[in-house]
Amino acid sequence: MQLTRSHGTAAAFACVAMLLLAPAARAQAIAGTVRSGSYPIVGATVRLLELDRSVRTGSKGEFSFPNLARGTYHLFVQAAGYAVSTNSIDVANGTAMTGFELTASATALREIVVSASPVARTDDDQYQSVSSKSLIDFQNSPGASFAEKIADLPGVTVRGNGSAPSRPILRGLSDNEVLVLENGLRVGDIATYDPAHATPIEAIGVSQIDVVRGPSTILYGPNTIGGLVNVITDIVPALSDHPVSGTASMEGNSVSDQYAGFFNTVFSGGHQALRVSAGGRHSGDIRIPSGTYTDPGSGGVFNLARMPQTFDRSAEAGAGYSYHADFGMIGIGAKHFEMNYGVPGDPPNPDWLTIPPTTSRIAQTRNLIELRTLLNVRGSLVKQVKLNASFNDYNHSEFPTAQDSTGVSDPQANHFHKQTFNVVLQLQHHQFGKLQGTLGLWTDIENLTIAGDQPLGPNSVTTGLAGYAYEEYLASPTTRLQAGVRYDYNRIRTNPFPASTDPVFQTLQASRLSNAVTASVGAVHRITSEVTASFSVARSFRAPTVQELFANGLDAASGTYSIGTATLEPEHGVGVDVSLKGSFNTVAFEFSPYVNYIRHEIFGFLRGDTIQDFPVRQFAATDARLAGFEAVVTVQAAKHVAIRASSDYVNAEDTKRNVPLPFIPPLRGLVRATYQDNRYTATVEARFAASQTRLGDGDTPTRGYAIMNLGLGVRLLQSRVVHNLSFHVDNAFNTVYRDNLSVVKDFLPQPGRGFRLNYQIIY
Numbered sequence: 168m169q170l171t172r173s174h175g176t177a178a179a180f181a182c183v184a185m186l187l188l189a190p191a192a193r194a195q196a197i198a199g200t201v202r203s204g205s206y207p208i209v210g211a212t213v214r215l216l217e218l219d220r221s222v223r224t225g226s227k228g229e230f231s232f233p234n235l236a237r238g239t240y241h242l243f244v245q246a247a248g249y250a251v252s253t254n255s256i257d258v259a260n261g262t263a264m265t266g267f268e269l270t271a272s273a274t275a276l277r278e279i280v281v282s283a284s285p286v287a288r289t290d291d292d293q294y295q296s297v298s299s300k301s302l303i304d305f306q307n308s309p310g311a312s313f314a315e316k317i318a319d320l321p322g323v324t325v326r327g328n329g330s331a332p333s334r335p336i337l338r339g340l341s342d343n344e345v346l347v348l349e350n351g352l353r354v355g356d357i358a359t360y361d362p363a364h365a366t367p368i369e370a371i372g373v374s375q376i377d378v379v380r381g382p383s384t385i386l387y388g389p390n391t392i393g394g395l396v397n398v399i400t401d402i403v404p405a406l407s408d409h410p411v412s413g414t415a416s417m418e419g420n421s422v423s424d425q426y427a428g429f430f431n432t433v434f435s436g437g438h439q440a441l442r443v444s445a446g447g448r449h450s451g452d453i454r455i456p457s458g459t460y461t462d463p464g465s466g467g468v469f470n471l472a473r474m475p476q477t478f479d480r481s482a483e484a485g486a487g488y489s490y491h492a493d494f495g496m497i498g499i500g501a502k503h504f505e506m507n508y509g510v511p512g513d514p515p516n517p518d519w520l521t522i523p524p525t526t527s528r529i530a531q532t533r534n535l536i537e538l539r540t541l542l543n544v545r546g547s548l549v550k551q552v553k554l555n556a557s558f559n560d561y562n563h564s565e566f567p568t569a570q571d572s573t574g575v576s577d578p579q580a581n582h583f584h585k586q587t588f589n590v591v592l593q594l595q596h597h598q599f600g601k602l603q604g605t606l607g608l609w610t611d612i613e614n615l616t617i618a619g620d621q622p623l624g625p626n627s628v629t630t631g632l633a634g635y636a637y638e639e640y641l642a643s644p645t646t647r648l649q650a651g652v653r654y655d656y657n658r659i660r661t662n663p664f665p666a667s668t669d670p671v672f673q674t675l676q677a678s679r680l681s682n683a684v685t686a687s688v689g690a691v692h693r694i695t696s697e698v699t700a701s702f703s704v705a706r707s708f709r710a711p712t713v714q715e716l717f718a719n720g721l722d723a724a725s726g727t728y729s730i731g732t733a734t735l736e737p738e739h740g741v742g743v744d745v746s747l748k749g750s751f752n753t754v755a756f757e758f759s760p761y762v763n764y765i766r767h768e769i770f771g772f773l774r775g776d777t778i779q780d781f782p783v784r785q786f787a788a789t790d791a792r793l794a795g796f797e798a799v800v801t802v803q804a805a806k807h808v809a810i811r812a813s814s815d816y817v818n819a820e821d822t823k824r825n826v827p828l829p830f831i832p833p834l835r836g837l838v839r840a841t842y843q844d845n846r847y848t849a850t851v852e853a854r855f856a857a858s859q860t861r862l863g864d865g866d867t868p869t870r871g872y873a874i875m876n877l878g879l880g881v882r883l884l885q886s887r888v889v890h891n892l893s894f895h896v897d898n899a900f901n902t903v904y905r906d907n908l909s910v911v912k913d914f915l916p917q918p919g920r921g922f923r924l925n926y927q928i929i930y
Contacts, residue, residue: 195258198231199265200224201244208269208845210889210929211246212301214279216287218496218541220405223412223929225887231262231408234438234491236543243279243289244269247303247882247891248807248845250752251275253289270752273809273843274801277750282351282377282397285386285593285605285637291748294649294689294703296322296380296759296797305373306416306925309876309897311425311450311479313370313398319854321759321797321815322380324832327917328910329477330423330453331508332365332529334358336908337380338763339793339817339831340393343712344738348387348397350537353611355559355587360623360714361722362910363510367533367561368398369483371416371429372446375399380797381761382705382742385637385651385687388609392707392740392765402500403539404442406491407435409887415928416446422897422921423477425450440489442500447482452509456903456919463913464726467513474915476509476528487537495542495551504533511911512726527565534560551595559587564619581619588612604638615713618666623720623729625661625672627713632656649689649703657681657710657737661717671719681710681737698749707740715769715786727784729771735788740765753803762794770828772864791828793819811839821863829863830908832856833871848880848893859907867913872904888930895923 201211207228214221215232217240224230224246235258242265244252250272256265278299281287290297298320300308308316310325314333318325324336337345342359347366358366376398383391413432419425429446452473461468482505489498507530535557542552563583592608611631617624635653642648659679667673689703718731742763749756768791774783795817803809814836819828834857842849858871880893901920905912 195235195237195260196231196233196262197235197240197242197256197258197265198229198262199267200228201230201246201267201269202228203249203269203271208246208249209884209887211244211249211269213267214243214245214287216241216243216279219281219287222408223887223889225409233408234406234493236493236495242267245275245279245301246845247848248272248843249275251277271806271844273803273805273807273841274755274811277755280377280379281375281399282348282395283379283383285595291699291750291757292691294691294701295383295744296746296757296761298323298378298380300376302374302414303891303927305376306371306418306927307878307880307893307895309895309921309923311370311420311423311427311448313366313368313373313376313396316370317376317378317396319837319852320378321757321799321813322795322817323378324835324908326362326830326908326910327906328362329474329479329509329511330450331477331479331481331506332358332363332510334362334366335378335396336832337378337394337396338761338795339819339828340763343390343709343715343769344393346383346387346390346395348395349535350399350402350539350555350557351387351397352537352555352557352591353559353587353589355535355557355561355585355589355613356531356533357561357563357583357585357615359712363527363529363565364563365506365508365529365531367504367506367531368400369429369446369448369481369504371418371427371448372400372431372444372483373398374401374414374431380759381703381744381763382687382707382740385635385653385685385705386607388611388631388633389655389657389707389709392709392738392742392763400502401431401442402485402502402535402537403487403498404433404440404489404500406438406440406489406496407433410435411930413442413930415930417926418923420450420921420923421454422918422923423450423453423479425479438490438492440491440498442485442487444486444502445482445484448479450479453477454919454921455916456901458903460915462513465513469514471514471915474511474911474918475514477511479506479508481506481508489539493543495540497540497542498538500537500539502533502535502537504531504535506531511915530564530566532562548596549594550597553591553593553595556588556590559585559589561585561587581617581621581623584616586614601641602638603641604636607635607637609633609635616664617672618664620668621721622667622669622672623722624714624718624731625667625675626664627659627661627717629713630656630658645693647691649687649691651687653685655681655683655685655708659710659713659716661713669720675717677717677733679711679716683708683737683739697751698747701744701746701748703742703744705742707738707742709738709740711735711737711769711786718786721779721781722784726781727773728778728781730783730785732786732788735769735786736767738765738767738769738788754801756798756800758796758798760794760796762792765791765793789824790822791819792822793817793828807842807844809841809843811837811841813837818861819863827861827863829866831859831861831863833859833869833907846882848878848882850876850878852876852878856906869905869907869912872902874902874904875899888928891925891927891929893925895925897921897923
């Protein structure tokens with residue numbers, strides 16, 4: 168019934184969009200070349216920001232964007248070994264010509280971010296502190312999950328529990344306060360339920376990843392008090408100016424005996440694009456420096472060279488289609504994903520008579536359908552309509568490893584089934600004087616059922632609706648102001664489940680309604696042509712989840728018995744961000760201090776008692792203040808040599824009790840020296856973390872550490888095809904170190920030395 172209602176909502180949104188349509192102008196085009204001196208640059212990425220389309224240059228450095236309406240467009244060009252370049256071009260009749268002249272550089276100095284505003288912009292032109300990783304940078308980063316691969320960005324850390332369930336932490340906040348999106352839409356998983364739950368996205372299939380730090384309330388809905396991570400996978404293809412284009416990637420890593428592969432091919436012709444993709448990952452238990460390790464929970468002492476039960480097996484396949492013409496584009500894509508992974512704990516013993524294993528395994532499947540439209544409108548009010556929607560069907564089963572008379576079996580299991588329908592409608596209106604902006608409608612409906620021997624919560628339906636306005640005012644040629652307002656409706660309704668093994672959930676029928684008005688204001692001021700200052704204030708909102716309200720069950724994966732608190736109130740946050748950003752010919756920098764006040768922050772704490780011999784974790788609320796900074800500077804020391812240094816810190820306080828919040832990252836730093844020309848790359852990187860002795864409830868002290876990563880790469884050109892081959896040594900000295908945010912830090916260290924080989928072909 169709920170999905171029928173949500174489909175009706177989507178149909179209503181579509182009708183609104185179609186009513187605003189009028190015949191569009193005849194399609195135009197942009198064409199040009201990218202060169203460095205007298206040499207064409209092959210394989211450069213050219214992005215058309217207003218339409219979020221990208222192409223790669225051919226053997227003569229040429230590119231084109233067909234099927235465009237009249238208007239002004241902004242182009243962004245990036246190529247390995249060169250500084251980025253931007254240009255604006257007016258398209259009136261026929262084909263508008265342009266050209267780019269790139270300068271050799273060891274660093275791009277700027278990135279395009281698509282997730283912080285309605286239109287993609289460079290990172291130095293945003294109201295908030297943002298970061299982005301392109302395809303090549305992302306694939307060359309250490310780790311196997313998408314969260315691990317962004318842990319070198321300022322303000323971004325990762326909570327480790329093996330590789331698969333790693334989750335990003337932004338400025339000390341995670342789980343329900345940080346929103347993880349795929350292509351700007353909800354993933355539809357239950358990763359925030361538990362540290363053992365993974366986000367069902369295959370890292371090797373990611374084309375770009377954006378991080379917006381701090382409250383992002385207006386465009387993406389609730390659950391962005393700490394920020395958002397938008398994982399871009401291009402399920403719906405963009406039209407290319409070449410008949411066949413795409414990427415193929417392979418990766419091997421000795422630290423977990425991992426091998427992974429993925430391909431994405433787009434067939435373009437005329438107005439149409441067809442995409443097919445597939446890939447997967449196979450990895451064993453993660454290697455750690457050999458040694459004797461004691462589990463503080465069981466008291467068991469083990470001689471280990473690997474993290475027990477940290478294997479990861481995943482696979483995905485997808486297809487997509489899009490049609491592009493003078494009206495804009497419309498496309499649909501689908502993807503199937505499945506994963507089977509382990510959760511670390513005590514290893515089994517041969518005789519099963521001493522310490523039994525505490526590990527478990529989790530199996531996931533996710534089926535996704537995504538619809539994307541971008542319509543050029545010739546009306547008096549609206550000039551562009553975006554309607555994006557997704558349907559996720561997600562299944563998740565947990566199998567606690569238990570001992571029986573025959574040895575090891577999985578007699579118990581919890582089963583989660585979640586169906587999610589997310590629709591976003593954006594209406595970008597014409598510029599009226601100095602005012603431009605976007606009106607939006609948003610809905611997200613989640614239907615969750617839980618069955619099995621140890622259900623964690625009741626069956627429920629969560630309905631979220633919102634409407635918003637996001638406006639920008641061009642106060643002067645150098646100053647842009649932003650203001651936004653949003654109204655949110657959130658309703659949780661539990662459904663009695665007579666077949667539940669928990670008598671509480673057999674009859675539980677409850678409803679919780681949360682409404683809120685949130686807002687943001689910001690300013691971007693270009694002090695000089697190279698230096699920009701930005702400021703933003705945002706009030707954010709998050710309703711408590713069904714788990715935080717009504718949980719009542721044993722969670723074997725985390726080793727706790729979880730209990731909800733039905734009287735919890737919504738979280739409200741006020742965040743203030745200030746940034747100073749500069750981009751010169753050879754130097755780029757950013758310094759971003761911030762403070763985030765959260766009222767009724769919801770957290771889980773250990774009560775001190777046990778149920779079924781497991782410690783009880785109950786949800787409660789407090790008031791919190793998180794303050795800190797991110798700083799990064801990149802210097803081109805020579806023509807092909809760049810040095811990057813970054814640091815971040817967050818101080819988090821429970822302001823009701825005047826005690827620190829638990830599991831907060833310590834002061835961190837990174838220094839990276841890179842050699843890069845249009846063919847070769849070499850990297851030496853040192854990562855540092857201070858000790859963490861500022862502890863909250865349930866936290867334990869962690870010593871500081873320093874590790875080193877090394878890398879070599881080569882870029883080969885073959886006509887318009889680009890081959891990228893790189894070799895990396897992660898944790899080169901096999902250092903034993905523990906991360907303060909790791910779930911198993913008191914038992915096991917972080918991964919040891921790993922040799923990683925990456926191959927990528929872009930065609």
